[in-house]
Amino acid sequence: MRRRGTIGLLAIVLLSFLVLESSEHNFYRTDYRGEDAHTALLVALRASCSDPGKANVKLQKISRYIYPVNFLSYNLNLLVNESSYDHGALVCRGYVVTNVGKDVFELQYSYKLVGLKVDPLTGRILRIYETSSYQVFKLASYSYAIKIKVYLKPLCAHDYVNGTLLAIKGNYPCTLMDKWGNKLVISGG
Amino acid sequence: MRTLSAAIIAIVVLLTLTRVSSHEVKTLTYNFIQARNTATIAAYVMLYASCDDVDEIMRSVNATAPLPDYPVGNIIVWCGEEPRVISFSWKR
Numbered sequence: 483m484r485r486r487g488t489i490g491l492l493a494i495v496l497l498s499f500l501v502l503e504s505s506e507h508n509f510y511r512t513d514y515r516g517e518d519a520h521t522a523l524l525v526a527l528r529a530s531c532s533d534p535g536k537a538n539v540k541l542q543k544i545s546r547y548i549y550p551v552n553f554l555s556y557n558l559n560l561l562v563n564e565s566s567y568d569h570g571a572l573v574c575r576g577y578v579v580t581n582v583g584k585d586v587f588e589l590q591y592s593y594k595l596v597g598l599k600v601d602p603l604t605g606r607i608l609r610i611y612e613t614s615s616y617q618v619f620k621l622a623s624y625s626y627a628i629k630i631k632v633y634l635k636p637l638c639a640h641d642y643v644n645g646t647l648l649a650i651k652g653n654y655p656c657t658l659m660d661k662w663g664n665k666l667v668i669s670g671g
Numbered sequence: 672m673r674t675l676s677a678a679i680i681a682i683v684v685l686l687t688l689t690r691v692s693s694h695e696v697k698t699l700t701y702n703f704i705q706a707r708n709t710a711t712i713a714a715y716v717m718l719y720a721s722c723d724d725v726d727e728i729m730r731s732v733n734a735t736a737p738l739p740d741y742p743v744g745n746i747i748v749w750c751g752e753e754p755r756v757i758s759f760s761w762k763r
Binding site: 484487490491494495498501502514515516517518520521522525526529536539540543544547617619621628630661662 | 672673676679680683684686687706707709710711713714717718719721723724744745746747748749752753754756
């Protein structure tokens with residue numbers, strides 16, 4: 483009888499322990515995966531693409547805001563920055579290593595000449611370009627990458643053909659700029 | 672002996688319940704879901720926002736100024752060389 487009582491008592495204690503454990507588990511097991519901190523780091527890289535040398539200063543400036551993620555090292559390169567009359571591209575790629583893992587950022591802007599057209603009103607030649615512009619973010623805590631489409635604003639006289647193709651008036655160079663200040667230049671003819 | 676066992680069991684169970692209930696497991700879980708959501712919203716806003724249109728994008732995701740009793744998220748946008756930190760609350 484006494485043995486049964488002891489076993490029962492032990493079982494109760496064990497059960498209580500399990501309940502506590504699971505509640506503690508609930509308490510600490512948050513679904514928070516540091517999305518904001520990792521994104522903040524990658525956004526700092528994006529802001530540095532026009533001048534990769536400044537990335538370190540920018541990352542240091544935000545490091546106190548991203549607790550508990552610690553940034554350990556980074557790398558940022560402007561891999562391609564070419565522009566000519568018929569094609570051009572801007573590729574900026576970088577990563578940040580944190581105590582959680584590696585976050586990767588990539589920016590890919592490009593254009594290519596697909597044709598010429600005469601403006602029926604003025605008789606001037608329009609250059610028709612196809613542009614592609616997107617950014618990719620891979621957060622360490624996610625198994626997939628996030629790809630976003632970016633609008634490049636032409637800083638010159640322009641028009642759109644079929645809503646997507648860019649028509650540039652005249653033979654002057656034209657700068658395409660995203661809202662974070664990264665520029666892709668279309669050379670003049 | 673039996674009374675003693677019952678007393679011990681009662682104490683253990685009561686202590687466990689007190690500990691668990693004082694953690695307010697449900698509310699906390701709910702808060703964590705909300706915190707997760709503010710983190711996700713913050714990430715979304717940061718992906719798409721620049722210094723000029725951050726307010727507009729915050730409005731479009733129903734983010735408000737920090738509210739008492741709601742989880743608060745933070746976003747960072749770059750205005751030139753300086754980071755601008757904006758706090759917000761978000762409610763499902």
